[in-house]
Amino acid sequence: MSTQSKNLTPTKDPSIDLDAEFQTSNIQEVLDKLDQELIGLIPVKTRIRETAALLLVDRVRKQLGLSAGAPSLHMCFTGNPGTGKTTVALRMAEILHRLGYVREGHLVSVTRDDLVGQYIGHTAPKTKEVIKKAMGGVLFIDEAYYLYKPENERDYGAESIEILLQTMENNREDLVVILAGYKDRMDKFFHSNPGMRSRIAHHIDFPDYGADELVAIAKLMLASQNYCFSEAGEEAFGKYIRLRMKSEHFANARSVRNALDRARLRQANRLFSGTKKSLSKIDLMTLEAEDILASRVFLENTVDSLPNTKKTNK
């Protein structure tokens, strides 16, 4: 095998059907699921597709004796809150498992607390334990920039980063590290840890969702909970989302989930206090416009616009 890879004369090798290889890996199933369950996120999906293609081609190459060493697959996900970083990380673990890049395909999700110790000598064993748990799968470090606190030079975060770097380099085939966080803070983090930046090959940026995408996400979320919008309800939710997007602390899909939870609350209350005592299955499933229009977001907006109306009145 090694002699073959050294003289790369294109001998007549048995050709390999890439399509058949693709079929057997079941990767299409995962990618389809990704397409269905994740709305938008085009750059992310493209990158995942590329990664999948690379791993597949790599596997085929290996069959022909063209080994190239395991590609480094450590990743960094940047994006605003609620843009699906954790969800994609979970999917990533599954995809990498299907392609045989990681052996187990589980996801270990940690934050600073799980990695950094509280006293001298506490950090290394703690970080190592987490790494050992993640071996054979994906280690997902949420809000990774908290690991490094430049304002405190006695902070133990740096020690943890050092151990991580070492494992990322030496145990490349054992585990994949995915860092996640807000874009600007991650940039700062990488700026102060150039070693980390250079060891991460894939930087994927998660864009914010548009209003229509958020409505589509809401419908998906409801479907998974056996709820649905009435027609008026969907329209009202579209209006709600447009208002909510402008307000503070908007966290994309997470805000949608919270809004839906509150809407379910109101729906339950409406059904309970309503006069209609015999409820059909449809009644129990449907979120009406009034469940959404009762939201505080609409109230606040009217408060804001009150001075305007007064002016026009005068």
Next chain:
Amino acid sequence: MMTNSGNLLTQGQFSFLPPLTDKQISAQLKYALKNGWAIGIEYTDDPHPRNTYWEMFGNPMFDLKDPAGILMEINSCRKTFPNHYIRVTAFNSTRGVESPTMSYIVNRPKKEPGFGLVRHEGAGRSISYTIHSYATDKPEAERY
């Protein structure tokens, strides 16, 4: 229990076989992990069969999925104690079992002097027998 013809210590599983390769160790670890057993790495330089409690190297490892992490620990233990006995134990915490279910040596000293038979004359003409490891004549940490 005692030394065999090859003069190798035979304690635990697989001890009459040639030393396990890393790949074989991984396979055994995988079996233990599949059963949900916690894995510990222990070392000693006192190979007496009654020496049940060896020193632990690091903490016992719970909830792992993949043997790679344990192999990493084994290798770092081998690096720290290249001339000690190192064994891997798998602990089954199931209620009612609560004891090690696997134990095998993964590292041994280059030269194992073995055991001698010690005769102790008691009252009358009675003699009691015991074994004594030649290695333990020397103080701890200088034995191998």
